[in-house]
Amino acid sequence: MSSIKEKFNQISPSEFFYRNRDLAGFSNPTRSLYTAVREFVENSLDACDQKGIFPDVHMSIKAVDSEKPDPKPYILTVKDNGPGIESKHVPLAFGTVLYGSKFGLKQARGMFGLGATMAILYGQITTNKPVFVKSSTDGKIQDEFELLLDIQKNKPVILKHTTKEVTKRGLSVSICLEGDYAKAGSKIKDYVYETSLITPYATITFDDPKGEKFHYSKIVNEMPPAPTIIRPHAHGIDVETIRRMMVESQFEIPTIDDAMVEKVRKDLGLGKKNLAFTGIMDKAKKRWKTLSRPVRVVIALMSFLKMDFDKLNKIRIEDIDVSNKKLFYWDFGDSQSKSVEMDSESPYYKQLTGTIQGETLTTFLTKRFQRIGPTTAVKFAEFAGFKPEKRMGSMTNQELVKLSESLQKFEDFLSPDPSCLAPLGEEPLEKGIKKFFKPDFCEVIQRPASAYSGFPFIVEMGIAYGGEIRPGGPHVYRYANRIPLLYDEGSDVVLKVVNDSDWTRYKIKGDPPFVIVTHICSTRIPYKTVGKENVADRPEIERELRLGLQFLSRKLAAYMSKRGQAEMAKKRANLYAKYIPLIAQFSTELSGKTKEPNYKKMLEEELIVDDKQS
Amino acid sequence: MTTNKAKDRKLKTNEKQKSIIDALKMHGAKVYDDLENGQFPKFSIPSRSVSNIVYDKKIRQYILGNSAALRSSRNSSQLRSFTQLMWLAFFANRLTQEKKSSTLRDVYYSSQAFDIEFEDQSESDNIIVDLEAILSKPREDFHIFPEERSSIFGDLNIEYTIPGYEGKTMNLSNHPDGYAIGPSLTTAELLDTSAEIVIAIEKGGLFTRFVEEQVDKKFKSIIINTGGQAPRSTRTLLKRLHDEMGLPVIVLTDGDVYGEHIAMVIKSGSANAAHLRDLTVPDAKWVGVWATDIEKFKLPTIPMTESDIKRCHDLQSDPRYQEGIWKKELDVFLKIKRKAELEAFSKYGLTNITEKYLPQKLELAKSL
Structure with a gap:
């Protein structure tokens, strides 16, 4: 038993993740390249979001040797204009697993900053190359590191650290890893494209290994409010x-060392004076209200021990047995354990029990x-x-x-506080959709906050029809916490809800050119798999999606019937334009007239009426 | 005397033509005025749906009731057929003015010269019936004729009215194969005849036999081959022979339910032509072959088919088959479930029908 336990203890988090890298999405060169891109881009976006900076993220993938066939080593660089990371934290942040600043309860793309380190780890395993990190927090001095990860010890190894003067703040991370761009390319391009849709306040650039450049400028000039960190529900x-x-x-029983004693003396205003036990107690009573908790605890202990500071120095508190009202301590002088009774009537007793029992x-x-x-x-x-x-x-x-x-x-708790969530907001979402799909019709909705299992969530949705949207819809773009979900669509709750819709009821037929965008924000997205690609069908989430979609579908149906009317009117006008002149021609000869009746005004009036209708 | 009569007739023909042209002009002017006033023109067309077809006992034919359908050019789903109808009126006007004739098929193709599309001929045929209904005139009046398949033979002098033949006369016993009943014959003046009766016969074969056996002379008759169900031009001619020349009309058909109905249509028209008058010869008599004749003359028979029997049941609910020989013969057909063709008489010799059967029937017709 004990030997197994020891072995477990010896595995560092780095090693654990190394052994289980499949879990984190680093199972093969195709998937790993894609996951690495995601992790770095999302880290950059998160960092900017938190500081309210419009993200400007530049990503590039370059083959080390472009002649070699895939899979082969690639250099992945992601550069942002975020707050950067303080020099002293850089080695730990990029050279250890489980180091991060995202432990609080709020919505963010990634959790714990794990993925980026995993990517570095994967790069190091496959190419044995260090990670290059350049960070500037002030826009003046940039720290540049070359790091390796000591997997066994979960510690960074700094190969090189230099500084240089710069003019821009931000972070740049560059790793070398084995990847398969031939296979992962379309996935990565989709990812960048879809990310820019849900992050319309960000500028994202991607230079691909083939020399193609994908640039998505920011299209809204307002940042959605940053989420706040809140207590759990x-x-x-x-x-x-x-x-x-x-x-x-709980409050620790303070260690009574020289520093502690010094603090107590100072708080009691004793200066260099040496007071006897009773004197100390008197002083303490007078100043009780101003004393801090640790000082109060020391005074309470002294009251039962009936010791002054000198004596206190020679013992160590072992245990406070509240139920038996006994205080155990180790006497260094006699080298033995002793105990004193505690008077439960004493006000100091309450102070101690409160401390012990929290x-x-x-x-x-x-x-x-x-x-x-x-x-x-x-x-x-x-x-x-x-x-x-x-x-x-x-x-x-x-x-x-x-x-x-x-x-x-217990059902009487108020529902979770959604202030820790950061939905994109209706306006940016609508702008994003309009800019991306150039539709004839677009409608968005942000549902009120709801919760599942104590985790608050908000569903945002948009629907767009016509324009430049390709037929064969609905094309569904799924997002969770501003991350595009690209794969494993089949089992996703969004797809389930969309597929349940009877679109003919909403006047949508045939091969419709339309798009549905869904964004689920939550402190915890209930992903079905570790791959973070599909959302499980929690009834609460399903309900919100359904209500949102119904609302949007009704709007679309209203638009469609208007559109239908306009099309009908146009068709009718065309029919008139085609047939009325013929009727005029025939009636002229039939009635024995020479000049055709003036029907043009009639056709024009008809068009005006139709325009008004549409 | 003769010239006066001819003048009268010519006048009558011209009047008929004028009334058609006037009617067309009236409709055209209405449409023209509507357009000029910024209104969408419309037509009221008597409804030809089954619910609007009723039997008029007084005039002894099916007629249309009072309900009518409005066809408006405002309604985009009717605009096309409105235009088609307008074109047809325009086309009919030209035909009538120029005294040219056209067939149903012709109309279908002619439309294409004016950017008027008809899906198929049945669509254009329908529009023609619409115009008939609006004008209450058969299409022959506006010079649209069906394909000719019936013919006439006998001592009858006629005078053509169609362009190029005006004033030319002809005796219809000059050619033993008979004369096709087409537009020129239907519109011709009927001058005079020695005949005392018109015998309409269903089949071409028997028509030839009758000519060979000189039935025209022996029985002082004009023989008409209806070629099955009598075309409208033939029915028009039958009516004219009856009304203008005062000749009684008898009908001789196969001994089956279809034959009986051929005679009925000559007598009182069809539901299909309920929108038209002046196509019937209410005094026409069906003289055979009756169901009762089959036994009486011991004719070889063939069994009735299912569709024959169904047709019998259908006709039983027709108001015209509720009395007299019409009802009686129908009941017998249903009872014996067998039928006999006109040719069946050949069992007793080729001339049996003209020498034995026909005289009996002619005699009988007088008492019908």
């Missing part, structure tokens, strides 16, 4: 998360979760069968499980 929590949150809620349930809920007020917290405690003042630290394992289950089941 009670419905989206599990036992493990509660455990981790509890650790934060926050009460109600405080824990109101302070650490979103959208729970004191009233709801008390109501929940009753629902779950806990006393509201139950200390979190006194919970047994079983009680924690019960708490976690009750949190999931």
